[in-house]
Amino acid sequence: MTIQLVFLARLRERFGVSREAFALTADIDTVAALLAALRKRGGAFAEELAEGRAFRVAVNQDVVTFDHPVHAGDEVAIFPPVTGG
Amino acid sequence: MTIQLVFLARLRERFGVSREAFALTADIDTVAALLAALRKRGGAFAEELAEGRAFRVAVNQDVVTFDHPVHAGDEVAIFPPVTGG
């Protein structure tokens, strides 16, 4: 019952990690619930993922809204607004 | 008291001439008057330069409206709508 978390660019630097396995609990069934759990870690997580901060979430490489479900085996990426091109 | 007439593309082919010296008379002081004089030649000139036909006139390489003056020494080009690019 784990998911792969992926952090990119400025968030990867701030969190000091680019990829981690995250154990889902029964109450973490949406992106919103996952974000709440990550915020509880405090520090950079609480700060960068606070409501109103500009970041995006992709589940299995598709950008989603925060009510999107999260299932075991998913790859969930969190990253700043994109700046390529 | 002459001008240089220049005919291009389809009009050059229809008139069978690409460039000719044209002697101005006192009554030919505008593009409109010049066109009237050319129409009097009949044949392809009357046909192609008839009112309502699509052609353009440039005096000294600037496209002009038919009320534009014509002076000795001018280069007056008559050509179909352009189709480059």
Add this chain to the structure above:
Amino acid sequence: MTCHVRVHEADFDLGAEIKALRLGNPAIGAVASFIGCVRDMNEGDCVGLMYLEHYPGMTERELEKICAEASDRWEIFDTLVIHRIGELKPLDQIVCVVVTSAHRGESFSACQFIMDYLKTRAPFWKRESTPHGERWVDARTKDDAAAERWKQ
């Protein structure tokens, strides 16, 4: 802002032209370009050969005026227009337009503006050879409409 206009029979190499335009200007962030090519079909007929006539002198003048108008309207660095004349065949390049600027919106708009005005104002004429014989290409009202929208 520099405006480069060339009208000749020889082919061109867009990549090399862009390299030359960008040379030593690190303020350029955007390069928009366009190439027009000879198609093998037009108005439902196969096209074997195409002949491009122009009005020497006026052509260059008109293209320079169009580029100057573009640089009055948008913040751009360089404009380049190359238009070929003479005999061309399907797949040949006919024309290219390149515009450089700091940000992309300006070069995109200016490049399209120059092509739209070139199509309706630059004195070039196409004659095509088809199975039914030779014919002068008719001006398209669609091109007039494309140029017209820049007046709004």
Add this chain to the structure above:
Amino acid sequence: MTCHVRVHEADFDLGAEIKALRLGNPAIGAVASFIGCVRDMNEGDCVGLMYLEHYPGMTERELEKICAEASDRWEIFDTLVIHRIGELKPLDQIVCVVVTSAHRGESFSACQFIMDYLKTRAPFWKRESTPHGERWVDARTKDDAAAERWKQ
């Protein structure tokens, strides 16, 4: 319609890419293209180096989706997107987009659409080195506005 997407460190040659796209398709009458380059100034600071990070896998997917959307909206033949990653310096090419079509309006619109969507949806991030140190580039609201107008 074919969509070509490439994400890599190596530089690219726009002229050669266009030649390869056009090869053997005499129905192509128009090729619109765009190159984005590293500028030596951004937000008022000198930029010495730039580093481009991306999200492997999602990047290619997203670019392919954007190209597919473009070909749903306009009658176009091929789309090509090349985006570089890793370390870049001023004057380097970052990205190119090429679109081919029969007539110019379609390739111009599709090319600009792809760039606007790439800027707001493709997972790339820029980090710049300036005299004040390293910084991640902020997303521009102007880019959101550029993408937004295609929804009308």
